[in-house]
Amino acid sequence: MPTHTRIRPFNTKQAYPEQKLDNDVCMAVRAGNTVYLRGQTAMDLDGNIIGVGDAAAQAENAMACAKVLLEEAGSKLEDVVKIVIYITDRAYREPVYRVVGAWLKGVYPVSTGLIVQGLAKPEYLMEIDIIAEIPAQRA
Template identity: 85%
Template sequence: MSHLRIRKFNTRDAYPEQQLDNDVCMAVRAGNTVYLRGQTAMDLDGKIVGIGDAAAQTENAMKCAKILLEEAGATLQDIVKITIYITDRAYREAVYRVVGKWLKGVFPVSTGIIVQGLAKPEYLMEIDIIAEIPADRG
């Protein structure tokens, strides 16, 4: 297997209010490395969860990440790198508490960035995840 593309979609479906036409997917497994699309308040059915609630959006993002990792043959324990984007420093504690709960004992490297905005104005946070499946499980 070179690249396994999981849950392919077109951006025109996810962002109908924008004039986009990009073929992308929610996860890519390249060898034993898994790359996830940035996880947000959008659930796997395209519905926005937790409007105005950074913690609820993060719960959704982590739930979706777990599902996508499992579909790629990985687990939360395989996460090696996370990048967390928040639209306001005030959301940091709520977001990091939720991520910390989901990744207790995992110890990934982490980068946090405060941004002016994300793909939809309702999004308060986004998490980018890379996982590495151990060779004995790959």
């Protein structure tokens, strides 16, 4: 019996055809009551890039996708316990954090923020990594 459920599996050849990759990954994994999301970016769930040049629009897309994926795993945004936000320029911190903060208002996850030199695609200005824990009474 599997100990976890893989949600929306795909191969990196599909998401990054311009790169010579061939990795089997998925958008989310539920292991027991814990849900791990793949880093959410400007790429929507259909593979389109949203908000080129606009960090806030990319964060809005990332959080909308995160909500869908969490729900597919039996979780909710209010179950989020940890986030890591990656931005490619310090100037993006305020617009990205405002968007993420609006989506997670009242949730109080632990949070780490990093400024990085680049992300998987040059269009990506931000990425958010999310872990959620489904409460036992809802699991």
